[in-house]
Amino acid sequence: DIQMTQSPSSLSASVGDRVTITCRASQSISGSLNWYQQKPRKAPKLLIYAASSLRSGVPSRFSGSGSGTDFTLTISSLQPEDFATYYCQQSYSTQYTFGQGTKLEIK
Amino acid sequence: QVQLVESGGGVVQPGRSLRLSCAASGFTFSAYGMHWVRQAPGKGLEWVAVIWYDGSNKYYADSVKGRFTISRDNSKNTLYLQVNSLRAEDTAVYYCARDPGHYDSSVYYSDYMDVWGKGTTVTVSS
Numbered sequence: 001d002i003q004m005t006q007s008p009s010s011l012s013a014s015v016g017d018r019v020t021i022t023c024r025a026s027q028s029i030s031g032s033l034n035w036y037q038q039k040p041r042k043a044p045k046l047l048i049y050a051a052s053s054l055r056s057g058v059p060s061r062f063s064g065s066g067s068g069t070d071f072t073l074t075i076s077s078l079q080p081e082d083f084a085t086y087y088c089q090q091s092y093s094t095q096y097t098f099g100q101g102t103k104l105e106i107k
Numbered sequence: 108q109v110q111l112v113e114s115g116g117g118v119v120q121p122g123r124s125l126r127l128s129c130a131a132s133g134f135t136f137s138a139y140g141m142h143w144v145r146q147a148p149g150k151g152l153e154w155v156a157v158i159w160y161d162g163s164n165k166y167y168a169d170s171v172k173g174r175f176t177i178s179r180d181n182s183k184n185t186l187y188l189q190v191n192s193l194r195a196e197d198t199a200v201y202y203c204a205r206d207p208g209h210y211d212s213s214v215y216y217s218d219y220m221d222v223w224g225k226g227t228t229v230t231v232s233s
Binding site: 001034036038042043044045046049050055085087089091094095096097098099100101 | 142144151152153154157166168169202216217218219220221223224225226
């Protein structure tokens with residue numbers, strides 16, 4: 001199975017900061033990488049699909065990049081509503097693994 | 108509006124079974140692949156199973172293979188997950204999620220999970 005590893009596992013930042021979360025696959029997954037945001041006691045929400053495509057309605061401060069094994073999610077200027085847990089997920093294999101999550105907290 | 112509503116969760120003893128349902132509305136259910144994803148208390152997301160739009164292909168996580176069965180009834184706009192031989196480690200919120208998929212050389216591929224339900228809780232305890 002393809003393992004997905006996110007770093008960091010947690011991150012403290014302030015409103016207005018630029019934040020980058022990294023996701024690494026254990027083998028090449030081409031561009032088959034998606035990013036989700038989850039707030040406590042809520043279902044996840046899709047942010048980015050196919051590594052860099054912004055889902056309609058998602059603020060443009062979110063962006064994704066990468067291909068092969070290394071991917072990043074960047075939030076250009078953190079807003080109060082962005083404090084949440086973020087997950088990457090690969091759809092290259094029919095074992096659709098998630099990363100362990102990155103919890104973004106207010107500094 | 109586009110909506111997924113899970114049901115069927117509850118408290119169940121180890122070794123017993125449950126059938127989870129996911130009712131879809133607001134979109135053409137038969138055109139989408141569907142996933143089940145679970146989240147144990149305080150843990151991350153774990154993909155469980157996927158079924159193609161027409162039910163022709165099904166895939167499972169190794170942790171549930173042989174115990175869980177995903178199915179769908181496109182005439183009822185409903186997705187199911189039959190969960191058998193439940194274990195304490197199956198305790199989780201179970202979400203269903205929609206997958207638009209795409210075709211490449213006439214082959215259907217799953218893509219991403221763009222709409223999620225609110226989840227149904229399964230607790231396995233004696």
